[in-house]
Amino acid sequence: MTSLMLDPPPQAGGRNRRLLRVLPAAVSLAIIAVAGTVLWRALGSIEFADVARRFEAIPAVSITLAVLLTGTACLAVAAYEVAMLRHLKSGLPDRLAALTAFTAFPIGHAVGFGALSGGAVRYRIYSSAGLSAFSIGKVVVLSVFPFAMGLGLLCGLAFLARSADGGRLLSLDARWVMLIGGALILLHAAYGAAVLRASGPVVLRGFEFELPTPRLTAIQYVLGLVEVLAAVGVLYVLLPESAGTSFLPFAAAYVIAIVAGLLSSVPAGLGVFESMLLLMLRDLDPEALLGSVLAYRLIYELVPFTLAIALLLGWEGWSRRHLLGLGRS
Numbered sequence: 001m002t003s004l005m006l007d008p009p010p011q012a013g014g015r016n017r018r019l020l021r022v023l024p025a026a027v028s029l030a031i032i033a034v035a036g037t038v039l040w041r042a043l044g045s046i047e048f049a050d051v052a053r054r055f056e057a058i059p060a061v062s063i064t065l066a067v068l069l070t071g072t073a074c075l076a077v078a079a080y081e082v083a084m085l086r087h088l089k090s091g092l093p094d095r096l097a098a099l100t101a102f103t104a105f106p107i108g109h110a111v112g113f114g115a116l117s118g119g120a121v122r123y124r125i126y127s128s129a130g131l132s133a134f135s136i137g138k139v140v141v142l143s144v145f146p147f148a149m150g151l152g153l154l155c156g157l158a159f160l161a162r163s164a165d166g167g168r169l170l171s172l173d174a175r176w177v178m179l180i181g182g183a184l185i186l187l188h189a190a191y192g193a194a195v196l197r198a199s200g201p202v203v204l205r206g207f208e209f210e211l212p213t214p215r216l217t218a219i220q221y222v223l224g225l226v227e228v229l230a231a232v233g234v235l236y237v238l239l240p241e242s243a244g245t246s247f248l249p250f251a252a253a254y255v256i257a258i259v260a261g262l263l264s265s266v267p268a269g270l271g272v273f274e275s276m277l278l279l280m281l282r283d284l285d286p287e288a289l290l291g292s293v294l295a296y297r298l299i300y301e302l303v304p305f306t307l308a309i310a311l312l313l314g315w316e317g318w319s320r321r322h323l324l325g326l327g328r329s
Helices: 002-006 010-043 050-056 059-089 095-110 114-128 133-143 146-162 162-172 174-197 215-237 248-262 272-280 285-326
Strands: 202-204 207-209
Touching: 050 285, 059 095, 059 133, 059 146, 059 215, 059 285, 095 114, 095 285, 114 133, 114 285, 133 146, 146 162, 146 174, 146 215, 146 248, 162 174, 162 248, 174 215, 215 248, 215 285, 248 272, 272 285
Parallel strands: none
Antiparallel strands: 202 207
């Protein structure tokens, strides 16, 4: 009788499995629908000639700062890739790890489904270098940690430090914003405590997994924050001076827009990211905001993506010549 009470009926288990398969797609469609509605309403009152003028009016100093911040984010990603391979004792050279990061991250970000698309690039390069599929799988899993940690921690800090501004952005009571921020910080604190206390594999609901070491976790948080702060900074420095928005509330809006884009599964969150920013940053001139976002996408996304494709093609050409040379010798 006890086993009957504990074990769910097969029909219930089947329904749960079907729900789990359908839920991600339903969430994506809902976000895309909301984003499409917001964009449709916003674009109806926007003159694209004004957007182009706002884009052209961005000062050269702001463009230069955005380029430098983009480089900082890419260097943080490369430094973490090196740290991951050293942690796994892969024996691969640091320059190969850096090359893979400069290739996998922009492609994963632009194509969407970063763990899969960026993971495919990592598999192509690392498998050719002799790394096992199991080790590459570990790299792919570990690669998503810093950005997620940086996003969550920055959002929590921003909500705690500027709860009133966060409430205005989200149309929520400031106390709710502070509560959300506190919950995010507590979640990170609990994770840090679990990492420090873990002495072996962790078993959760029948799944066994190994937490990163305290040293790697510290690297993930530091480099994740550097990457996210640099990404926020790229768009922030491209905003017009008349925006008058302080950094922390803007960072919170950026994080929410990025998360919405990731959940939508649309490549680079195209359209979703813009709609969320238009929805939250209502005090900013829409044409100016869209002009700044256009520059952001060119500098932070399109240029690194183009360079990543060139790097991947160059690596493919070099590796093929190298293999042909070995075959002739």
